[in-house]
Amino acid sequence: MSNPSINRRPMHKNRMQAGEKPKNFKKSMGKMIRYIGSYKFAVPLVMIFAIGSTIFNVIGPKILGKxxxxxFQGLAAKIAGTGSIDFTRIGRILLFLLGLYALSAFLGFLQSYLMSGITQKxxxxxxxxLSEKINRMPLGYFESRTYGEVLSRVTNDVDTLGQSMxxxxxxxxxxxxxxxxxxxxMLSISPLMTLIALLIxxxxxxxxxxIIKRSQKFFQSQQEYLGKVNGQVEEMFSGHNVVAAFNREERAIREFNEVNDQLYNSAWKSQFLSGLMQPLMTFVGNLGYVAVAILGGFLASAGTIQVGDIQSFIQYVKQFTQPITQLAQVSNMFQSMAAAAERVFEFLEEEEEEQGDSIPVAAEDLKGFVDFEHVRFGYQPDKIIINDFTAHVQPGQKVAIVGPTGAGKTTIIKLLMRFYDVNSGSIRVDGHDVREFQRSPLREAFGMVLQDTWLFKGTIMENIRYGRLDATDEEVIAAAKAAHAHRFIQTLPGGYQMELNEEASNVSQGQKQLITIARAILADNRILILDEATSSVDTRTEQLIQSAMDNLMKGRTSFVIAHRLSTIRDADIILVMKDGDIIEQGNHEELLAKGGFYANLYNSQFEQTA
Structure with missing residues (x-):
């Protein structure tokens, strides 16, 4: 296919509503655990290193207390005149402590290094x-959602997963x-002091x-509205010219502000509640310090514990409250992680396009026979738009499909290329039902030039070569000449090496169409589809392109969707559609002679021109 552009039907649709909890927390987290569990050697090492680092860190205060x-004992002995401070022993204790902390830090570094690698993998x-899934998704999925919503699954949700994990x-x-x-x-120092500390x-x-109960819904809401904001921003930027042309800037800003306000409200509430835990836990911890200090002083004076044990115990009380706070924060992160994981897995589990039979018909060397047999189709089963479409096309014939807007012209092309499958009837290519082909090889047999041009960021040479990646520079230039694009390309700065921007707005609409036509010529497919391919060029260029396309279509089956009927007068068959049915068919002269619907359309166009 030379142009994979598709019709877009943007709708702001999101399956997860504001404040809704993950539909299945256990299922989503179970899948995440299986994802992580595939790293059978690295994960246990992370656990061992993390536990080892923590244990060595926990032992530290007890040794420091010694x-x-x-x-303290040395000072007491010095004051009593019975001894002095043993700095050698203290030095050995501190040196051993330094070694423990160094080992703890080293193990912490190893677990952090390994976990970062696992996360990125x-x-x-x-x-x-997700990228592979997108290529297997049916066209209908993208026509019912904004691009930004899908993009949010690949960017924001995966980033949230990575950071949280x-x-x-x-x-x-x-x-x-x-x-x-x-x-x-703590128990090894004083069970009584431990009991007092545990009262907190x-x-x-x-x-x-x-706090967790209240913040949970806001984290979910934050993730949902982030996707909505992305979708709206993408729409407004890609359609900025239309917004400006219809003077809808204020409305666009108002709609963005509404969604952005919802994102702001859910984000600040979730972050505020999450941040509230630290000061609250600090206050509770301070209460514990006071109780421990009073009881520790009493026990030390009674000779039950050593002075250094009080210092160690106070450090342990601080360490004891800190992981409780961390567990609460981890719980919040798990909620955010589960919400993001659910959206990712929901997308990965969406129904895919059926590729075709397990032993598909080969799509190579097609002759170009196309038969439509009583085709009936609707995007929704209860809303049929193609009622009974029957037509037979011979190899090499040029078939024009005409009719008013909404007659079903583009839908027929989508069915032919298996973007959708028929409800009943059949479409056959070379005698084989299109459902017997795998979708990708079938579409490779088609070349397309659509009214809505599609070019990517890159040079003009690369955009034309997209039609056939192994084409030489000479073949690309020959295709451009056949499409009458060579002359204007040479006048551009850089010529064929000129870089098109993301919107390809640094060339005119007519020039973009010429480039896509050159790409179709280079692809040299057996069956061609031209959806109002010359709609964006002037009359003189249209005539040049028409002659080039006539040469291209010789010996190839071609389907031309046209609104300007002057461009399809030489078609072998003209199919006139209205309300999903073929009401007339024949060549130009035959249809004019009938004096029917086609004749009225044709004459009305020339009357308007006159």
Whole structure:
């Protein structure tokens, strides 16, 4: 296919409504776990390194407490005149502590390095699967959604997944390990002080649980409206000229502001509630410090524990509340991750185009016979737009399809190329039902030039060569000459190496059409489809293109959708459509002689011209 442009029917449709929770949290997270679980060796290593780093870090305060006790006892002995501070012993303790912290940092670096690699591989795989999925999706899916919504699945949702997963997995492991390790160390110092410290847990749990419950819906809402904002921005930028031409800037801004306000409201609420946990947990933690300091002082004076143990215990109380806060934050991230994962997996599980029979008919060396047998079709089963379409086309014939807007002309072409399948009847190419072909090879047999031109960012040479990637520069230039594009290309800065921008707005609409026609000529397909291909060029250029297209169409089956009937007078067959049916067919002279619907259309066009 030389031009993969498709009709677009933008609709703001999103399956997940504001404030709605993920439909199936366990299912989405289960799939994410399976994604991560495919890295059978790296994930266990991450867990081992994370646990090891945390354990060595947890042991540190207990050892530091021994150094403090050694200093305190040394000072007491010095004051009593019975001894002095043993700096050698203190030095050995601190050196050992330094080694523990260095080992903890090294293991932390290793787990961070491995987890970052896993995260990037997972997101790479997801984007690859999404990209491949897009190419297998039916045309109807994209005609019912904005491009920005689909783009949001590939960008924002996958980014959210990657960032959340990178933080969630390691933080979950380290937080749980820290809580267990700190609890063990606290019990080893003083069970009574541990009991007092644990009294803050119910209060912490109550506060964290309420915050998570309230913030969960806002994280989901934030992700949804982010996709809507992307879709709206993409539409406004791609259609900026139309917006300006109809003086709809204020309305576009108003519509954007409405969605943006919803995104703002959900985003600040989710971030505010998420950020509220830290100060609340700090306040609760401070209450614990006060209780521990009072009880620790009493126990130390009674000789039950050492002074250094009080210092260690206070550090452990701080470490104990911190992972609880982290677990709460991880819970929020899991909600955001689950919402994004659900949108990604929802897209990956969308129904795909059926490619055809398991043993498909070969699409090479087609002759060009095309038969429409009682074709009946509707985009929705209860709204039929093609009622009973029957036509027979011989190889090499030029078939024109004419009729008023909405008659079903473009729909017939979509059915021929299997963008949709017929409800009943059949379309046959060389005697084979198109459903017996795989879609991709079938479409390779067609060359297309559409009214809505499609060019990508790149040089003019690359855009023309898109029709046949192995074509030489000489063949590209020959195709441009046949399309009468060579002359104007030479006048452009850079000629064939001129870079077209993303919207190809640095060439005129007529020039864009000439480039797409050159691409179709280069593709040299057996069956051609021209959907008002000369609508954007002036009369003189139209005549030049028409002669070039006549040469191109010799010996090839061609379908021409035309509104300007003067361009299809030499067609072998003219199919006149109205309300989904063929009401007349024949060549130009035969249809004029009948004096029917075609004659009225043709004469009315020339009357308007006159």
């Amino acid at each position: 150094a403090t006790t050694e200093v 997972v997101t790479f795989r997801m984007r690859k699967e 990178n933080q969630c997995v390691t933080q979950l492991i380290t937080s749980v390990t820290t809580i267990i390790g700190v609890l063990v160390m 847990l119910p209060l912490s749990t109550f506060l964290v649980g309420n």
